[in-house]
Amino acid sequence: MVKEKVRMGMVGGGIGAFIGAVHRLAANLDGDIELVCGAFSSDAERSQQSGAELYLSQQRCYASYQEMFAAEAKLPASQRMQFVAIVTPNHLHFPVASEAIKNGFHVISDKPATFDFNEAAALAELLDKHDVLYALTHTYTGYPMIKQAQHLVANGTLGDITKVVVEYSQGWLASADDEQSKQAAWRLDPKYAGVSCCVGDIGVHAANLAEYVCQSLIESICADLGSVVPDRQLDDDAAILLRFENGARGVLLSSQIASGDENNLRLRVHGTEASLDWYQLEPNSLWLKHRNAPAQLLRTGVGELSPNAMRAIRTPAGHPEGYIEAFANIYRNFTGQIRSFEMGDASDNLKHDVPGIDEALRGMAFIESAVEASQSDQKWHKVKRHTSVNSNGDYQNA
Numbered sequence: 001m002v003k004e005k006v007r008m009g010m011v012g013g014g015i016g017a018f019i020g021a022v023h024r025l026a027a028n029l030d031g032d033i034e035l036v037c038g039a040f041s042s043d044a045e046r047s048q049q050s051g052a053e054l055y056l057s058q059q060r061c062y063a064s065y066q067e068m069f070a071a072e073a074k075l076p077a078s079q080r081m082q083f084v085a086i087v088t089p090n091h092l093h094f095p096v097a098s099e100a101i102k103n104g105f106h107v108i109s110d111k112p113a114t115f116d117f118n119e120a121a122a123l124a125e126l127l128d129k130h131d132v133l134y135a136l137t138h139t140y141t142g143y144p145m146i147k148q149a150q151h152l153v154a155n156g157t158l159g160d161i162t163k164v165v166v167e168y169s170q171g172w173l174a175s176a177d178d179e180q181s182k183q184a185a186w187r188l189d190p191k192y193a194g195v196s197c198c199v200g201d202i203g204v205h206a207a208n209l210a211e212y213v214c215q216s217l218i219e220s221i222c223a224d225l226g227s228v229v230p231d232r233q234l235d236d237d238a239a240i241l242l243r244f245e246n247g248a249r250g251v252l253l254s255s256q257i258a259s260g261d262e263n264n265l266r267l268r269v270h271g272t273e274a275s276l277d278w279y280q281l282e283p284n285s286l287w288l289k290h291r292n293a294p295a296q297l298l299r300t301g302v303g304e305l306s307p308n309a310m311r312a313i314r315t316p317a318g319h320p321e322g323y324i325e326a327f328a329n330i331y332r333n334f335t336g337q338i339r340s341f342e343m344g345d346a347s348d349n350l351k352h353d354v355p356g357i358d359e360a361l362r363g364m365a366f367i368e369s370a371v372e373a374s375q376s377d378q379k380w381h382k383v384k385r386h387t388s389v390n391s392n393g394d395y396q397n398a
Contacts, residue, residue, distance in 0.1 A: 005034040006335045009072065009081035009105070011065045011096045012088035014040030014050035018183055019110055020087040023137070024054075026327035027085070032335050036081050037072060039065045065096050069103040082338060083108060083133070089192040090200070094119040101130050106341075108135040108334055112204055112367060113360030115194045120364040121386045124357050133341055135334040136363070138208045138355040140265060142326035144300045144312040145286040147353075149213045149269065149276050151306035152288065158271025161214055164242065164250035165268040168206040169258035173197075173236050176229050188234050195371045197234035199225060203254035203370065204363045207242075208355070209267055211362065213276075216246035218366065220382050225374035228257045240370055243380070263323075283322055308353055330354065361386045 008027060013020015020040070027033040037060035040050035044063035051061030062068035065084075072080045083106035086096050094114040097107045101123075113136055114120045127134055140146060152158060178184055186192040187201055194200055211217055220243045225235040236257045242250035258264070265280035277287040284300040298305070301317030312329045315321055333354045365384035373381040 005032060006083070006338055007036045007079075007081045008033050009068060009084040010035060010038040010040065011068070011084060011086050012040065012092070013038070013085075014046055015053065016182060017087065022324070022327065023085050023087050023110070025324050027331045029324065029328035030332050033331065036060060036079075037062065037068060039063065039068045066099060069099055069105065072105070073103045082106060082342075083334075086110060089186045090194050091115045091192045094123060097123060097134070098126055101126050101132050101134075104130070104132060106133040106135075106334075106338055108137065108331070109360075111136050111138060111360075112194070112200050112363050113357075114364055117361075117364040117368045117384060117386075120361050124361060124386060127357055133334070133337055134357050134360070135330065135337075136355040136357075136360050137327065137330055138205060138212070138359055138363075139323065139327045139330060140205055140209050140280070141212045141353075141355060142312060142329035143278075143280075143283050144305070144309045144321070145278055145283060145298065146209065146213060146267075146326075147312055148286055148298060148305050148309040149267070149278055150215065151309065152274075152276060153214055153269060153271075157274055157288070158269065158276065159273030161216070161244070161246055161248040161269060161271050163268075163270040164210050164214060164244065164248055165266075165270075166206040166210045166250070167253040167264065167266045168202045169253065169255040169261040169264045170202065171257065171259045171261045173229065173256040174259045176231075179229075188232055188236075190233055193234060194367070195234075196225070196367050197232075198236050198254050198256050199238050199240075199370045200234075200367045202256065203238050203240070203252065204367055206252050206254055206265065206267075207366045208359060208363060209265070210242070210250060210252070210269075213267060213269060214244060214246070214248065216244045216248065217362070218242050218250075218383055219245045220380045221366075221369060221373050222379050222381070223370045223373035225370060235371075235374075238370065238374075240373075280323075283326070284320060 038051055039062040041047040048061045084100045086093055086109040093109055097109055100107050187197050222241040225238045227236050238254045240252040242252055267278050269276045273291055275289045286298040289295040301313050314325050369383045
Protein backbone atom coordinates (compact mmCIF):
# COMPACT_ATOMS: atom_id res chain seq x y z
CA MET A 1 0.00 0.00 0.00
CA VAL A 2 1.31 3.45 -0.97
CA LYS A 3 1.59 5.74 2.03
CA GLU A 4 -0.31 9.00 1.53
CA LYS A 5 0.40 12.39 3.03
CA VAL A 6 -1.84 13.75 5.77
CA ARG A 7 -3.96 16.52 4.29
CA MET A 8 -3.98 19.89 6.07
CA GLY A 9 -6.16 22.98 5.79
CA MET A 10 -5.33 26.37 7.28
CA VAL A 11 -7.37 29.23 8.69
CA GLY A 12 -5.48 32.53 8.75
CA GLY A 13 -1.82 32.85 7.85
CA GLY A 14 -2.29 34.72 4.57
CA ILE A 15 -0.15 37.38 2.91
CA GLY A 16 1.62 39.54 5.49
CA ALA A 17 1.00 37.16 8.40
CA PHE A 18 3.95 35.94 10.46
CA ILE A 19 3.06 32.73 12.27
CA GLY A 20 1.22 31.10 9.35
CA ALA A 21 4.44 30.81 7.37
CA VAL A 22 6.19 29.29 10.40
CA HIS A 23 3.44 26.68 10.74
CA ARG A 24 3.75 25.80 7.06
CA LEU A 25 7.53 25.44 7.32
CA ALA A 26 7.14 23.13 10.30
CA ALA A 27 4.41 21.08 8.63
CA ASN A 28 6.52 20.71 5.46
CA LEU A 29 9.76 19.66 7.11
CA ASP A 30 9.11 15.91 7.17
CA GLY A 31 7.32 15.74 3.82
CA ASP A 32 4.47 13.97 5.59
CA ILE A 33 1.83 16.72 5.29
CA GLU A 34 0.21 18.35 2.27
CA LEU A 35 -1.54 21.72 2.47
CA VAL A 36 -4.67 21.21 0.37
CA CYS A 37 -6.95 24.12 1.23
CA GLY A 38 -7.29 27.27 3.25
CA ALA A 39 -9.31 30.28 4.33
CA PHE A 40 -6.28 32.50 4.64
CA SER A 41 -8.06 35.80 5.21
CA SER A 42 -11.52 37.15 5.98
CA ASP A 43 -11.10 39.09 2.72
CA ALA A 44 -12.05 36.68 -0.09
CA GLU A 45 -9.70 38.22 -2.65
CA ARG A 46 -6.79 38.19 -0.22
CA SER A 47 -7.51 34.55 0.62
CA GLN A 48 -7.41 33.67 -3.08
CA GLN A 49 -4.14 35.57 -3.58
CA SER A 50 -2.58 33.84 -0.58
CA GLY A 51 -3.64 30.43 -1.85
CA ALA A 52 -2.28 31.15 -5.31
CA GLU A 53 1.14 31.97 -3.81
CA LEU A 54 0.99 28.57 -2.08
CA TYR A 55 0.16 26.78 -5.37
CA LEU A 56 -3.37 25.83 -4.31
CA SER A 57 -6.26 25.56 -6.75
CA GLN A 58 -8.72 28.42 -6.72
CA GLN A 59 -11.55 26.03 -5.84
CA ARG A 60 -9.95 25.21 -2.49
CA CYS A 61 -9.15 28.75 -1.37
CA TYR A 62 -12.20 29.80 0.58
CA ALA A 63 -13.70 33.13 1.58
CA SER A 64 -14.44 31.96 5.14
CA TYR A 65 -13.67 29.08 7.45
CA GLN A 66 -17.38 28.22 7.59
CA GLU A 67 -17.44 27.82 3.81
CA MET A 68 -14.24 25.77 3.91
CA PHE A 69 -15.47 23.28 6.51
CA ALA A 70 -18.81 22.82 4.77
CA ALA A 71 -17.23 22.32 1.34
CA GLU A 72 -14.40 20.06 2.53
CA ALA A 73 -16.82 17.84 4.45
CA LYS A 74 -18.62 17.09 1.18
CA LEU A 75 -15.49 15.89 -0.61
CA PRO A 76 -14.58 12.18 -0.79
CA ALA A 77 -12.63 11.00 2.24
CA SER A 78 -9.55 10.47 0.08
CA GLN A 79 -9.50 14.15 -0.93
CA ARG A 80 -10.80 16.26 1.91
CA MET A 81 -8.51 17.79 4.50
CA GLN A 82 -7.98 15.71 7.63
CA PHE A 83 -6.99 18.47 10.01
CA VAL A 84 -6.95 22.25 10.17
CA ALA A 85 -4.21 24.53 11.49
CA ILE A 86 -5.60 27.65 13.20
CA VAL A 87 -3.20 30.60 12.91
CA THR A 88 -5.49 33.58 13.55
CA PRO A 89 -5.55 36.21 16.30
CA ASN A 90 -6.78 34.83 19.63
CA HIS A 91 -10.42 35.91 19.38
CA LEU A 92 -11.01 33.52 16.47
CA HIS A 93 -9.37 30.41 17.93
CA PHE A 94 -12.51 29.06 19.61
CA PRO A 95 -15.09 29.75 16.87
CA VAL A 96 -12.82 28.20 14.23
CA ALA A 97 -11.88 25.19 16.38
CA SER A 98 -15.46 24.51 17.43
CA GLU A 99 -16.74 24.67 13.85
CA ALA A 100 -13.98 22.31 12.71
CA ILE A 101 -14.72 19.83 15.48
CA LYS A 102 -18.44 19.85 14.70
CA ASN A 103 -17.60 19.06 11.08
CA GLY A 104 -15.38 16.13 12.07
CA PHE A 105 -11.94 17.64 11.43
CA HIS A 106 -8.93 17.31 13.71
CA VAL A 107 -7.49 20.61 14.99
CA ILE A 108 -4.02 21.98 15.65
CA SER A 109 -4.17 25.50 17.06
CA ASP A 110 -1.73 28.24 17.79
CA LYS A 111 -1.69 29.30 21.42
CA PRO A 112 -3.28 30.56 23.56
CA ALA A 113 -6.04 28.07 22.82
CA THR A 114 -8.94 30.49 23.14
CA PHE A 115 -9.91 34.08 23.96
CA ASP A 116 -10.74 33.26 27.57
CA PHE A 117 -10.99 30.42 30.07
CA ASN A 118 -14.72 29.84 29.57
CA GLU A 119 -14.12 29.22 25.87
CA ALA A 120 -11.36 26.72 26.69
CA ALA A 121 -13.72 24.88 29.02
CA ALA A 122 -16.43 24.90 26.35
CA LEU A 123 -13.87 23.52 23.88
CA ALA A 124 -13.09 20.67 26.28
CA GLU A 125 -16.78 19.86 26.60
CA LEU A 126 -17.13 19.89 22.81
CA LEU A 127 -14.20 17.51 22.34
CA ASP A 128 -15.82 15.11 24.80
CA LYS A 129 -18.78 14.87 22.43
CA HIS A 130 -16.90 14.47 19.12
CA ASP A 131 -14.42 11.84 17.99
CA VAL A 132 -11.61 14.12 16.84
CA LEU A 133 -8.09 15.05 17.96
CA TYR A 134 -6.87 18.42 19.23
CA ALA A 135 -3.31 19.75 19.52
CA LEU A 136 -1.86 23.03 20.74
CA THR A 137 1.47 24.35 19.46
CA HIS A 138 3.46 24.81 22.65
CA THR A 139 6.50 24.67 20.41
CA TYR A 140 9.28 24.71 22.98
CA THR A 141 8.36 21.26 24.28
CA GLY A 142 9.53 19.97 20.88
CA TYR A 143 13.23 20.58 21.57
CA PRO A 144 15.23 17.35 22.11
CA MET A 145 17.04 18.67 25.19
CA ILE A 146 13.78 19.79 26.79
CA LYS A 147 12.55 16.22 26.40
CA GLN A 148 15.82 15.04 27.95
CA ALA A 149 15.33 17.49 30.82
CA GLN A 150 11.86 16.07 31.45
CA HIS A 151 13.34 12.57 31.47
CA LEU A 152 16.02 13.49 34.01
CA VAL A 153 13.42 15.00 36.35
CA ALA A 154 11.17 11.96 35.96
CA ASN A 155 13.91 9.39 36.69
CA GLY A 156 15.00 11.17 39.87
CA THR A 157 18.41 12.42 38.72
CA LEU A 158 17.71 15.81 40.30
CA GLY A 159 16.26 14.40 43.50
CA ASP A 160 13.27 16.31 44.87
CA ILE A 161 12.53 19.45 42.88
CA THR A 162 12.84 22.52 45.09
CA LYS A 163 13.17 25.59 42.84
CA VAL A 164 12.15 26.46 39.27
CA VAL A 165 13.19 29.64 37.47
CA VAL A 166 11.81 30.26 33.98
CA GLU A 167 12.33 33.42 31.93
CA TYR A 168 11.00 34.57 28.57
CA SER A 169 11.97 38.08 27.54
CA GLN A 170 11.75 39.98 24.28
CA GLY A 171 12.40 43.61 23.38
CA TRP A 172 10.18 44.09 20.35
CA LEU A 173 7.57 46.17 22.23
CA ALA A 174 10.00 48.33 24.21
CA SER A 175 8.80 51.57 22.62
CA ALA A 176 5.45 53.06 21.68
CA ASP A 177 6.86 53.29 18.14
CA ASP A 178 6.88 49.47 18.03
CA GLU A 179 3.08 49.36 18.09
CA GLN A 180 2.70 50.19 14.40
CA SER A 181 3.14 46.65 13.09
CA LYS A 182 0.18 44.39 12.41
CA GLN A 183 1.58 41.82 14.85
CA ALA A 184 1.79 44.35 17.68
CA ALA A 185 -1.56 46.00 17.00
CA TRP A 186 -3.79 43.00 17.65
CA ARG A 187 -1.69 41.63 20.52
CA LEU A 188 -2.12 44.90 22.43
CA ASP A 189 -5.86 45.16 21.72
CA PRO A 190 -8.09 43.39 24.27
CA LYS A 191 -10.79 42.88 21.60
CA TYR A 192 -8.46 40.50 19.77
CA ALA A 193 -5.88 39.30 22.32
CA GLY A 194 -8.01 38.86 25.44
CA VAL A 195 -7.06 39.97 28.95
CA SER A 196 -3.27 39.85 28.47
CA CYS A 197 -0.57 40.63 25.94
CA CYS A 198 2.73 39.58 27.53
CA VAL A 199 1.53 36.68 29.67
CA GLY A 200 -0.94 35.55 27.01
CA ASP A 201 1.68 35.66 24.27
CA ILE A 202 4.89 34.41 25.88
CA GLY A 203 4.38 34.01 29.64
CA VAL A 204 2.05 31.09 29.01
CA HIS A 205 4.84 29.39 27.03
CA ALA A 206 7.17 29.76 30.02
CA ALA A 207 4.56 28.32 32.39
CA ASN A 208 3.90 25.40 30.05
CA LEU A 209 7.62 24.67 29.72
CA ALA A 210 8.08 24.58 33.49
CA GLU A 211 5.10 22.25 33.98
CA TYR A 212 6.18 20.01 31.09
CA VAL A 213 9.71 19.48 32.35
CA CYS A 214 8.82 19.23 36.04
CA GLN A 215 5.69 17.13 35.44
CA SER A 216 4.00 19.11 38.20
CA LEU A 217 1.28 21.71 37.87
CA ILE A 218 1.56 25.30 39.08
CA GLU A 219 -0.85 25.35 42.00
CA SER A 220 -0.82 29.00 43.09
CA ILE A 221 0.74 32.28 42.06
CA CYS A 222 1.57 35.78 43.23
CA ALA A 223 1.69 38.09 40.22
CA ASP A 224 2.72 41.61 39.24
CA LEU A 225 1.72 42.52 35.67
CA GLY A 226 1.99 45.96 34.14
CA SER A 227 2.44 48.03 31.02
CA VAL A 228 5.76 49.84 31.08
CA VAL A 229 4.98 51.82 27.92
CA PRO A 230 2.34 54.45 28.80
CA ASP A 231 -1.28 54.18 27.63
CA ARG A 232 -1.17 50.50 26.72
CA GLN A 233 -4.35 48.64 27.56
CA LEU A 234 -2.63 45.29 28.17
CA ASP A 235 0.49 44.15 30.02
CA ASP A 236 3.91 44.16 28.40
CA ASP A 237 5.85 42.92 31.46
CA ALA A 238 5.25 40.41 34.24
CA ALA A 239 6.91 38.93 37.33
CA ILE A 240 5.15 35.94 38.88
CA LEU A 241 5.99 33.83 41.93
CA LEU A 242 5.01 30.17 41.58
CA ARG A 243 4.13 27.31 43.90
CA PHE A 244 3.97 23.85 42.36
CA GLU A 245 1.89 20.88 43.48
CA ASN A 246 5.08 18.92 44.22
CA GLY A 247 6.09 21.54 46.80
CA ALA A 248 8.63 23.38 44.64
CA ARG A 249 8.70 27.14 44.55
CA GLY A 250 9.46 29.13 41.44
CA VAL A 251 9.78 32.43 39.63
CA LEU A 252 8.47 33.27 36.16
CA LEU A 253 9.74 36.42 34.45
CA SER A 254 8.11 37.47 31.20
CA SER A 255 8.73 40.70 29.33
CA GLN A 256 8.28 42.24 25.90
CA ILE A 257 10.00 45.51 26.80
CA ALA A 258 13.47 44.05 27.54
CA SER A 259 15.40 46.14 25.00
CA GLY A 260 17.84 44.08 22.97
CA ASP A 261 16.42 40.69 23.93
CA GLU A 262 15.24 38.46 21.08
CA ASN A 263 13.42 35.32 22.26
CA ASN A 264 15.35 34.92 25.47
CA LEU A 265 13.81 31.76 26.91
CA ARG A 266 15.64 30.03 29.76
CA LEU A 267 14.65 27.29 32.20
CA ARG A 268 16.48 26.32 35.39
CA VAL A 269 15.25 23.45 37.55
CA HIS A 270 16.94 22.87 40.92
CA GLY A 271 16.67 19.68 42.94
CA THR A 272 18.14 18.27 46.13
CA GLU A 273 20.81 16.35 44.14
CA ALA A 274 21.31 18.27 40.90
CA SER A 275 20.07 21.11 38.69
CA LEU A 276 19.26 21.62 35.01
CA ASP A 277 19.88 24.73 32.92
CA TRP A 278 18.58 25.15 29.34
CA TYR A 279 18.74 28.27 27.18
CA GLN A 280 16.90 28.58 23.86
CA LEU A 281 19.68 30.57 22.18
CA GLU A 282 21.84 27.45 22.71
CA PRO A 283 19.09 24.83 22.33
CA ASN A 284 21.38 21.84 21.64
CA SER A 285 22.95 22.15 25.10
CA LEU A 286 21.62 21.12 28.50
CA TRP A 287 23.68 21.64 31.64
CA LEU A 288 23.33 19.03 34.37
CA LYS A 289 24.94 20.41 37.53
CA HIS A 290 25.48 17.93 40.37
CA ARG A 291 25.61 18.83 44.05
CA ASN A 292 28.81 16.87 44.72
CA ALA A 293 30.27 16.12 41.30
CA PRO A 294 31.50 18.01 38.23
CA ALA A 295 28.87 19.58 35.99
CA GLN A 296 27.99 17.79 32.74
CA LEU A 297 27.20 19.40 29.40
CA LEU A 298 24.70 17.20 27.54
CA ARG A 299 24.49 17.76 23.78
CA THR A 300 21.89 16.88 21.18
CA GLY A 301 23.00 13.86 19.19
CA VAL A 302 25.86 12.89 21.49
CA GLY A 303 25.46 9.64 23.40
CA GLU A 304 22.32 7.80 24.35
CA LEU A 305 19.49 10.05 25.45
CA SER A 306 15.90 9.28 26.46
CA PRO A 307 13.60 7.74 23.80
CA ASN A 308 11.56 10.94 23.44
CA ALA A 309 14.71 13.03 23.05
CA MET A 310 16.17 10.58 20.50
CA ARG A 311 12.96 10.70 18.42
CA ALA A 312 13.13 14.49 18.37
CA ILE A 313 16.70 14.64 16.98
CA ARG A 314 16.91 15.19 13.22
CA THR A 315 20.59 15.80 12.40
CA PRO A 316 23.97 14.36 13.40
CA ALA A 317 25.80 15.86 16.36
CA GLY A 318 27.27 19.29 15.71
CA HIS A 319 24.58 20.33 13.23
CA PRO A 320 22.41 23.01 14.89
CA GLU A 321 18.73 22.27 15.35
CA GLY A 322 16.40 25.04 16.32
CA TYR A 323 12.91 26.49 16.46
CA ILE A 324 11.57 25.14 13.16
CA GLU A 325 12.72 21.62 14.00
CA ALA A 326 11.09 21.83 17.44
CA PHE A 327 7.91 23.13 15.83
CA ALA A 328 8.05 20.32 13.26
CA ASN A 329 8.28 17.75 16.05
CA ILE A 330 4.86 18.89 17.29
CA TYR A 331 3.43 18.47 13.79
CA ARG A 332 5.13 15.10 13.26
CA ASN A 333 3.80 13.73 16.55
CA PHE A 334 0.33 15.04 15.79
CA THR A 335 0.22 13.45 12.34
CA GLY A 336 1.39 10.22 13.99
CA GLN A 337 -1.61 10.52 16.29
CA ILE A 338 -3.91 11.10 13.32
CA ARG A 339 -2.61 8.07 11.42
CA SER A 340 -3.00 5.82 14.46
CA PHE A 341 -6.43 7.26 15.25
CA GLU A 342 -7.76 6.69 11.75
CA MET A 343 -6.40 3.12 11.77
CA GLY A 344 -8.18 2.46 15.06
CA ASP A 345 -4.87 2.06 16.93
CA ALA A 346 -4.80 3.83 20.30
CA SER A 347 -1.34 2.58 21.24
CA ASP A 348 0.76 5.21 19.43
CA ASN A 349 3.75 5.82 21.68
CA LEU A 350 3.88 9.47 20.62
CA LYS A 351 0.32 10.28 21.66
CA HIS A 352 1.30 11.54 25.12
CA ASP A 353 3.95 13.86 23.70
CA VAL A 354 1.59 16.26 21.92
CA PRO A 355 0.20 19.26 23.85
CA GLY A 356 -3.59 19.01 23.83
CA ILE A 357 -6.76 20.15 25.52
CA ASP A 358 -5.30 19.74 29.03
CA GLU A 359 -2.53 22.18 28.15
CA ALA A 360 -5.13 24.46 26.54
CA LEU A 361 -7.12 24.58 29.77
CA ARG A 362 -3.98 25.03 31.86
CA GLY A 363 -2.77 27.87 29.68
CA MET A 364 -5.98 29.87 29.76
CA ALA A 365 -6.32 29.27 33.49
CA PHE A 366 -2.78 30.54 34.05
CA ILE A 367 -3.29 33.67 31.95
CA GLU A 368 -6.53 34.70 33.64
CA SER A 369 -5.30 33.76 37.11
CA ALA A 370 -2.17 35.90 36.60
CA VAL A 371 -4.23 38.91 35.55
CA GLU A 372 -6.65 38.50 38.46
CA ALA A 373 -3.82 37.99 40.95
CA SER A 374 -2.05 41.12 39.74
CA GLN A 375 -5.20 43.20 40.20
CA SER A 376 -5.78 41.94 43.74
CA ASP A 377 -4.30 42.97 47.09
CA GLN A 378 -4.35 39.31 48.13
CA LYS A 379 -0.90 37.73 48.00
CA TRP A 380 -1.47 34.15 46.78
CA HIS A 381 -4.10 32.96 44.31
CA LYS A 382 -5.01 29.42 43.29
CA VAL A 383 -4.72 28.77 39.57
CA LYS A 384 -8.15 28.03 38.08
CA ARG A 385 -9.19 24.46 37.36
CA HIS A 386 -11.83 23.23 34.94
CA THR A 387 -14.32 21.03 36.79
CA SER A 388 -17.94 21.28 35.69
CA VAL A 389 -20.62 23.41 34.10
CA ASN A 390 -23.47 24.81 36.18
CA SER A 391 -27.05 25.55 35.21
CA ASN A 392 -26.18 29.08 34.09
CA GLY A 393 -23.53 27.85 31.65
CA ASP A 394 -20.69 29.31 33.69
CA TYR A 395 -17.73 27.08 34.39
CA GLN A 396 -16.90 26.39 38.01
CA ASN A 397 -13.32 26.60 39.27
CA ALA A 398 -11.83 24.44 41.99
